[in-house]
Amino acid sequence: MGETAGSSVQNEPRGQDFEQVLGQSDARLARFEDRPPGLIAALQHGLHGNPTLVPVIVLVVAIAVFGLIAGGKFFSPFNLTLILQQVSIIGILAAAQSLIVLTAGIDLSVAAIMVLMSVIAGNLAVFMGVPTVLALLVAFAGGSAAGLMNGFFVTKVKLPPFITTLGTWSIFFALNLWLSGAQSIRSQDIDRNAPLLKFWGEGFAFFGARVTYGSLLMIAVFLVLWYLLNRTAWGRHVYAVGDDREAAELAGIQADRVLLSVYGLSGFVCAIAAWASIGRVGSISPQSFYEGNLQSITAVVVGGISLFGGRGSILGALFGALIVGVFQSGLRLANVDVLWQVFAIGWLIILAVAIDQWIRKVSR
Amino acid sequence: MHKAALMGASVIFASAFGGAALADVGACLITKTDTNPFFVKMKEGASAKAAEMGIALSTYAGKIDGDVETQIAAVESCIAAGAKGILITPSDSRALAPVVGKAREANILVIALDTPFEPADAADATFATDNFMAGEMIGKWAAAKMGDPAGAKIALLDLNPSEVSVDYLRDQGFLQGFGIDIKDPKDIGDEDDPRVVGHDVTNGNEEGGRTAMENLLQKDSGVNLVYTINEPAAAGAYEALKAVGLEHQALIVSVDGGCPGVQNVADGVIGATAMQFPLLMASNGIEAIAAYAADGTKPVNSEGLDFVNTGVTLVTDAPVEGLPSISSEEALHQCWG
Numbered sequence: 001m002g003e004t005a006g007s008s009v010q011n012e013p014r015g016q017d018f019e020q021v022l023g024q025s026d027a028r029l030a031r032f033e034d035r036p037p038g039l040i041a042a043l044q045h046g047l048h049g050n051p052t053l054v055p056v057i058v059l060v061v062a063i064a065v066f067g068l069i070a071g072g073k074f075f076s077p078f079n080l081t082l083i084l085q086q087v088s089i090i091g092i093l094a095a096a097q098s099l100i101v102l103t104a105g106i107d108l109s110v111a112a113i114m115v116l117m118s119v120i121a122g123n124l125a126v127f128m129g130v131p132t133v134l135a136l137l138v139a140f141a142g143g144s145a146a147g148l149m150n151g152f153f154v155t156k157v158k159l160p161p162f163i164t165t166l167g168t169w170s171i172f173f174a175l176n177l178w179l180s181g182a183q184s185i186r187s188q189d190i191d192r193n194a195p196l197l198k199f200w201g202e203g204f205a206f207f208g209a210r211v212t213y214g215s216l217l218m219i220a221v222f223l224v225l226w227y228l229l230n231r232t233a234w235g236r237h238v239y240a241v242g243d244d245r246e247a248a249e250l251a252g253i254q255a256d257r258v259l260l261s262v263y264g265l266s267g268f269v270c271a272i273a274a275w276a277s278i279g280r281v282g283s284i285s286p287q288s289f290y291e292g293n294l295q296s297i298t299a300v301v302v303g304g305i306s307l308f309g310g311r312g313s314i315l316g317a318l319f320g321a322l323i324v325g326v327f328q329s330g331l332r333l334a335n336v337d338v339l340w341q342v343f344a345i346g347w348l349i350i351l352a353v354a355i356d357q358w359i360r361k362v363s364r
Numbered sequence: 365m366h367k368a369a370l371m372g373a374s375v376i377f378a379s380a381f382g383g384a385a386l387a388d389v390g391a392c393l394i395t396k397t398d399t400n401p402f403f404v405k406m407k408e409g410a411s412a413k414a415a416e417m418g419i420a421l422s423t424y425a426g427k428i429d430g431d432v433e434t435q436i437a438a439v440e441s442c443i444a445a446g447a448k449g450i451l452i453t454p455s456d457s458r459a460l461a462p463v464v465g466k467a468r469e470a471n472i473l474v475i476a477l478d479t480p481f482e483p484a485d486a487a488d489a490t491f492a493t494d495n496f497m498a499g500e501m502i503g504k505w506a507a508a509k510m511g512d513p514a515g516a517k518i519a520l521l522d523l524n525p526s527e528v529s530v531d532y533l534r535d536q537g538f539l540q541g542f543g544i545d546i547k548d549p550k551d552i553g554d555e556d557d558p559r560v561v562g563h564d565v566t567n568g569n570e571e572g573g574r575t576a577m578e579n580l581l582q583k584d585s586g587v588n589l590v591y592t593i594n595e596p597a598a599a600g601a602y603e604a605l606k607a608v609g610l611e612h613q614a615l616i617v618s619v620d621g622g623c624p625g626v627q628n629v630a631d632g633v634i635g636a637t638a639m640q641f642p643l644l645m646a647s648n649g650i651e652a653i654a655a656y657a658a659d660g661t662k663p664v665n666s667e668g669l670d671f672v673n674t675g676v677t678l679v680t681d682a683p684v685e686g687l688p689s690i691s692s693e694e695a696l697h698q699c700w701g
Binding site: 079082089188 | 401404525567606607622
């Protein structure tokens with residue numbers, strides 16, 4: 001930090017040369033930087049204080065650039081609301097993922113929980129004649145229980161989150177294949193027996209835009225979680241545990257209890273995604289969203305939430321999901337081959353984490 | 365034997381009416397998984413035929429698609445058990461080739477079902493669907509059904525970016541059947557016919573089908589013909605069309621013959637689908653093993669192909685002249701899953 005010439009002078013000169021000139025040196029112990037820090041450093045500081053700024057800037061720039069490249073088709077209200085629909089499920093999963101990542105964990109099982117819960121709700125409501133509301137309640141309870149199971153292994157058995165959820169990912173996927181027989185539940189059968197399951201796929205149109213309730217649900221999930229994380233004591237505890245668990249415990253926070261609640265809530269949000277996914281996809285498809293876990297992590301990382309925990313706003317994950325959606329839509333409309341879309345998203349992840357590392361240097 | 369028990373092998377012994385001559389013939393069926401309805405049907409066909417012919421059948425399956433180790437262990441168990449023949453759907457066409465080579469050295473007849481080995485002659489024979497022909501069938505049907513093929517705007521919903529053989533065979537077969545110059549038959553998307561609106565990938569499921577259809581509608585909302593790699597992708601495409609009220613504008617064709625897919629033909633979601641026959645692949649396979657055990661004869665490939673074609677049938681409720689097809693009602697008795 002600049003020039004902190006620190007040494008004090010109080011004794012008589014004793015004959016050694018360097019000591020004789022000490023009196024002329026700066027006698028202050030330390031001082032704050034008061035020179036203008038330069039544009040880059042100011043940016044670094046600004047971003048450190050407000051990490052969501054990066055994804056917001058990237059999103060705005062991406063929309064502008066693709067608007068120029070792909071033209072009016074990209075900018076149409078229909079396309080912009082279509083992007084919103086297309087990212088809605090991964091977006092909700094990313095909200096669940098953000099909760100875990102904020103505690104310096106990672107959850108590979110989010111999409112598996114979601115698909116399993118959609119299969120459970122579907123089997124109950126469509127084939128077994130259970131009232132749809134009851135089937136959904138079972139799914140919500142099941143999602144929460146699945147999340148708590150992850151939390152149990154992380155807090156009580158002390159397994160790393162990565163390993164825990166790597167295991168439960170397989171477990172939930174196998175259960176899903178067993179329950180569904182790898183066979184989809186058809187859209188027409190859902191319409192006949194349990195149309196409420198498809199509620200989030202409905203929507204309304206205005207000025208050529210088509211907004212589904214599922215898109216609004218995604219935004220609502222983010223806003224509620226943002227409120228919980230930023231305006232409640234629980235939320236502060238989540239950030240504290242994620243930033244420095246030991247310090248949090250010394251401050252009297254029961255870290256295990258906080259973590260358990262985070263995993264449970266994350267599982268519950270996955271069950272919300274399960275309901276929304278039935279509306280989005282139209283049918284209940286046990287083979288869909290196999291890579292949903294990785295896509296949710298992509299959204300979180302691109303959204304500027306630090307994988308080291310405790311830093312980043314959950315709204316970042318929303319912007320992260322939208323950035324990925326905008327890139328895919330824009331590249332597609334610019335007639336770029338699918339494999340180059342995959343390529344571009346890969347670079348986006350690397351870039352996002354590199355920026356995160358650079359911002360983190362401020363605190364050293 | 366211990367290993368076999370660990371892997372949960374099930375053995376169906378010759379029943380009372382089984383031929384005495386074949387009583388000591390053992391056969392193995394090794395599928396990619398035992399949850400996918402396609403393989404469940406395969407197992408059903410093999411079991412029924414084995415019971416009928418008095419062959420002792422052991423069945424094995426990988427845990428997931430791509431589970432090479434379990435399949436290798438299963439082949440080794442079959443060699444150790446002295447089986448006469450092995451029917452296998454290789455999870456990895458290349459990785460399984462060496463171990464089935466060992467089986468053939470032990471004079472075991474190896475038949476690949478559904479998925480060929482690379483190279484195909486790593487096995488004694490391959491019993492599979494002619495996927496190019498399946499595509500051609502629905503392409504021809506679509507051309508006849510549309511009346512004015514010149515006004516077609518075609519969206520193609522493929523499998524994934526790696527363009528595996530089943531993917532390009534069905535896609536290119538469809539375009540050729542429809543009457544479009546496909547250029548390189550192994551390359552998806554090199555066509556320059558303006559009637560092709562575009563290709564996108566679906567991963568063969570509903571979610572991917574819906575997203576891909578939405579994307580292609582963004583390119584051209586006038587799409588009136590949709591090819592899909594399989595029936596789940598077709599169901600997703602239909603949802604996308606329905607969401608924007610275009611479900612009556614576009615004709616959807618597909619390949620597979622799964623029961624939900626056939627039901628979707630009956631419901632008017634899919635115009636036509638080409639049905640494949642996993643049950644036949646397996647029961648023909650058992651017959652081939654019986655023939656090999658009796659006098660050493662090996663199956664001969666279908667003419668002009670490097671595999672034995674187990675057949676494809678067009679399923680539609682709107683038959684067109686010159687193209688044999690069956691109705692969805694009939695197909696519901698033959699579908700798998």
